[in-house]
Amino acid sequence: MGESFWPARNVAEYIYCPRLFYYMQVEGIQLPSQDTEKGLAVHRRVDQPSTGPAAGAAEEEDPGRPAVLRSLVLSSRHLQLTATLDLTEIDGKYAVPIEYRKGRPKRFFAKPPQTEEEEDDFNRAAQAPQPWPIDRVQVGLQALLLEEAGYTVVKAVLYYSSEKLKLTIPVDDALKAEALEALQQAKDCAAGERPLPLVNDPRCPRCSLQPLCLPDEINYQRTPKPGDELTPRKIWPPRDDGIHVVAQQEGVKIGIRGMELRVTDRTGAVVRTIPLANIESLSLLGPVQLTTQALHALANMNIPIAYLSAAGRLLAIIDPLDSVSAAIRRAQVRQFDCAEKCLELTRALITAKIANQRTLLLRNHKGLPENVADELAKEAKSAAAAASIESIRGHEGQAAALYFKHFSGMFKGKVAEEFDNNGRQRRPPPDPINACLSFAYTMLTHECTAALRTARLEPAIGGFHVSKPGRPAFALDLMEPFRPLIADSIAVTCFNKGELTEGHFMRTVSGCAFTDAGRRSFFNALGRRMDTEITHPLFEYRLSYRRMIILHARMIAAWLAEEIPSLAFLTTR
Ligand code: SF4
Numbered sequence: 001m002g003e004s005f006w007p008a009r010n011v012a013e014y015i016y017c018p019r020l021f022y023y024m025q026v027e028g029i030q031l032p033s034q035d036t037e038k039g040l041a042v043h044r045r046v047d048q049p050s051t052g053p054a055a056g057a058a059e060e061e062d063p064g065r066p067a068v069l070r071s072l073v074l075s076s077r078h079l080q081l082t083a084t085l086d087l088t089e090i091d092g093k094y095a096v097p098i099e100y101r102k103g104r105p106k107r108f109f110a111k112p113p114q115t116e117e118e119e120d121d122f123n124r125a126a127q128a129p130q131p132w133p134i135d136r137v138q139v140g141l142q143a144l145l146l147e148e149a150g151y152t153v154v155k156a157v158l159y160y161s162s163e164k165l166k167l168t169i170p171v172d173d174a175l176k177a178e179a180l181e182a183l184q185q186a187k188d189c190a191a192g193e194r195p196l197p198l199v200n201d202p203r204c205p206r207c208s209l210q211p212l213c214l215p216d217e218i219n220y221q222r223t224p225k226p227g228d229e230l231t232p233r234k235i236w237p238p239r240d241d242g243i244h245v246v247a248q249q250e251g252v253k254i255g256i257r258g259m260e261l262r263v264t265d266r267t268g269a270v271v272r273t274i275p276l277a278n279i280e281s282l283s284l285l286g287p288v289q290l291t292t293q294a295l296h297a298l299a300n301m302n303i304p305i306a307y308l309s310a311a312g313r314l315l316a317i318i319d320p321l322d323s324v325s326a327a328i329r330r331a332q333v334r335q336f337d338c339a340e341k342c343l344e345l346t347r348a349l350i351t352a353k354i355a356n357q358r359t360l361l362l363r364n365h366k367g368l369p370e371n372v373a374d375e376l377a378k379e380a381k382s383a384a385a386a387a388s389i390e391s392i393r394g395h396e397g398q399a400a401a402l403y404f405k406h407f408s409g410m411f412k413g414k415v416a417e418e419f420d421n422n423g424r425q426r427r428p429p430p431d432p433i434n435a436c437l438s439f440a441y442t443m444l445t446h447e448c449t450a451a452l453r454t455a456r457l458e459p460a461i462g463g464f465h466v467s468k469p470g471r472p473a474f475a476l477d478l479m480e481p482f483r484p485l486i487a488d489s490i491a492v493t494c495f496n497k498g499e500l501t502e503g504h505f506m507r508t509v510s511g512c513a514f515t516d517a518g519r520r521s522f523f524n525a526l527g528r529r530m531d532t533e534i535t536h537p538l539f540e541y542r543l544s545y546r547r548m549i550i551l552h553a554r555m556i557a558a559w560l561a562e563e564i565p566s567l568a569f570l571t572t573r
Contacts, residue, residue, distance in 0.1 A: 005075055006183065008083035008145075012138040014186040016203065018195040023209050026190050027327055027456070067091075074145040081183065083142050095151035097142040104162045105129035131158050131167055133178075140179025143171040194327065196222075196563060212455075214554055217539055221555075221564040243278055244530070244546075246523050248285035248310075248516070256294040276301050281450060285519075286310030304453065306446055311439075311513060314446050314472070319453050328456045331560045332474075336463045345463040345477065345556075345567060346392050347384055352481035352569035354380035354399040359572050360484045361403065364410035364492050375402055389464065400424075408433070410492045415502070428511025433491060435505055435512040436522065440487035441479070443526055447549055448475035448482070455553035457560075478553060481569040486529055486545055494525050538568060 006025070014021035023029045067090045075082040087098035107129060131139075139156035146153045156175075158167045169175070189195060197215030198204060204215045247254060251266040261279070263272040276297060283306040284290060290305070295318065298305055304319040335341045358376040361368055379399040386392045408420040411433065419433040429435040449459045449472045462473030464480070494500040504518025514522060530546040543551060548570055558564045 005080055005082040006186065008081060008138055008141040011081070011141060011183050011186045012134045014189060015134045015137050015182055017198055017201075017207070018185075018189050019197055019213060020207060020209055021186060022189060022194045023213070025186070026194070029209065029212065029456075074142070074149055076145055076148050078148070079144065079183065080187075081141060081145060083138075083145055085142050085146075088146070090151070093150070093152050095146045095149075095153050096155055096157060097139050097146060097153070098157040098159060099135065099139050099142070101135060101158060101160045102162065103160060105158070105160050105165060105167055106132045129160070129163075129165060129167060131169055136169065136175060137179050137182045139169070140171070140175045141183065144176060144179060194561060194563075212554065214551070214558065217551075217555065218558050218563050220539065221566070243274070244281045244283070244527065245274060245279055246283045246285065247288045248519060248523075250287050253289040253291070254282075254284075254294050255291045256297045259297075261294060261297075276303070279303050281306070283308060283446065304450055306450070308442075308446070313442060314449065317449060317453070319450075328557050328561060329458050331557075331562075332457055332461055335560045336461055342463040343387075343389055343392075346389050347386065348567040348569055349464060349477060349480040350392050350396045351380050351384040352571050353483060354383060354396070355571045356481055356484040357399060357403045357488075360488055360492070361406055361410065365406060367409060368406060372402060372406055407488075411495050413495075415495055429513075431512055432500065432502060432505045433495065435514065436491045436494065436500060437487060439514060439519075439522060440490055440526070441483065444479045444482060444487050445472060445475050447530070447546065448472075448478040448553070451549045451553040452478060454550050455557045457553060457557055478549070478556070481552075481571070482545070482549060485570070485572060490522070490525050490529050493529075494521065499525055534570070534572065537571060 010021060010025045013024055069088045069090060070086070072085045072088045073082070074085065085097050086100045089096040089098060135158050139158065143153040143156055153171045155168050156171050158169065159165070160167070197213055197218050199215075199219050201215070204210050204213075207213070245261075247263065249265075252271070253264050255262050255264065256276075257273075259276050261274045261276060261282075262270055263274070265271050279298075279301075281304050282290075282298060285308045287310075295305065299318070304317060306314060307316045307318075308314055354376055358373055358380070361376070362373055376399055379395045379402075383392045383395040383399075386395060404424040407424070408416040411419070415432050418431040422430045422434060424437070425434050426438055429438045452459045452472075452474055457474060459472040459475045461467055462475075462477045465471070465473040465476040467473045491500075499521050500518060504515055504521055505512050506515050531544050533542040533544050534548065535542050536548070536551070552569060555564065556567065559567050
């Protein structure tokens with residue numbers, strides 16, 4: 001940690017959960033939860049720093065009363081420790097740290113009662129409140145800092161706001177030793193690898209980092225016999241609560257007013273306002289203006305912004321600094337330098353992709369020749385057992401040729417004939433289906449890039465796709481199994497339901513492309529598809545496709561950090 005100081009609050013988190021401490025202290029990750037928001041509300045009043053006159057004023061009123069300081073900041077170079085004390089009562093050379101807690105104190109439950117009399121005793125005993133170990137450590141560290149500042153500390157106070165209960169605990173050698181031991185353990189922990197998650201622990205469902213930590217999912221895959229001992233709890237919200245805003249109309253300008261984004265047209269008229277709190281991401285297509293003030297507000301709220309060309313090519317992503325973790329990036333670079341690890345990733349990706357292509361054909365092609373599904377299954381099996389990435393590329397190519405040969409059989413009408421004549425062509429796309437697929441793959445790349453960033457991974461360093469300047473190789477890796485499930489499926493649905501027609505495309509010398517109306521229809525369909533919930537084949541809970549992509553990115557991060565032994569990607573039946 002060099003010369004940096006350890007916040008006492010973070011050290012105390014080590015007692016709660018070493019992995020939580022590691023995320024916060026070493027990886028700098030904080031996600032707000034209901035609990036942390038309540039905790040902040042409780043601290044809001046006491047966190048207003050005291051000013052000299054206020055403390056003095058108290059003394060003027062009653063010179064005999066101890067002075068009370070709010071948000072006193074203390075540091076110790078010797079301990080490399082710092083703390084902001086909620087309240088500190090100073091009475092001459094004596095000091096009392098007072099810490100506010102939003103919850104309830106710990107209660108000790110003895111042997112369950114057998115008789116009515118025992119039940120009375122039990123209830124009385126059960127009422128005896130105690131401080132939680134995490135709270136003891138925090139006030140213990142504060143007492144050490146106050147002592148180093150020259151005060152005598154004989155007691156500390158913990159105030160549990162849910163019960164309006166004040167607990168006074170003695171500051172003795174035992175408490176100080178407990179606090180110092182926690183500090184040392186935390187320092188040792190930070191110098192090593194990220195600790196594994198707690199197993200089946202009641203703390204996890206309330207933990208703000210649970211969606212990132214994935215304790216049950218990781219433990220499930222680490223268990224020798226999956227399913228026997230642990231079933232992942234459905235504790236992650238299946239869908240985003242927020243919206244993914246896409247601005248594509250030429251000439252519109254996005255600014256900020258208070259806590260809302262304001263979209264104005266060329267004339268300056270407000271066409272839409274969106275509360276910042278509702279936004280998950282913002283994508284700007286073509287010549288759409290975003291003010292610096294709005295950009296700062298979005299960055300403060302950790303909302304990523306993607307800049308895309310009018311044709312949908314991803315040009316740049318602005319994502320908040322919060323999404324960088326040196327530890328996981330180091331693991332990514334280290335692992336992708338290993339050929340065996342890249343091969344393992346590629347096998348899992350391509351096997352799942354071919355399986356999903358096969359499923360899509362089986363579901364939507366009315367006259368699929370019998371051998372096609374078998375051939376695709378054979379290619380998937382061969383890819384799963386292949387000894388080199390080149391060999392997997394071969395199986396992937398064979399499968400793609402077969403898949404796109406029969407692709408048009410999933411569509412109705414003239415668009416199908418045109419695609420049949422052209423086959424899959426990318427640059428430039430010559431017909432509406434090819435144009436839709438190219439645009440859908442680009443948008444999917446953007447979704448996968450955002451998911452990798454969320455998982456603190458570097459999108460440019462891939463294990464299967466070769467890294468090149470400007471190429472999000474890892475995002476291309478991650479999207480392989482999702483291509484048929486999301487992009488191809490959107491094309492099939494939109495053309496067959498008439499949401500996309502010939503009129504939604506324009507033909508130019510540089511190929512076939514969406515009109516504005518066509519792009520709007522596409523984005524509506526993309527939004528619906530990303531919100532569609534599906535069941536995870538291993539964990540058996542339902543998540544939207546968008547959440548599913550993020551879950552896979554996080555499971556890859558866990559695999560790169562060697563927290564889980566193997567990888568499996570989503571396949572549907
Ligand atoms: S989810 Fe559980 S294991 Fe993970 S950081 Fe939180 S408390 Fe620790």
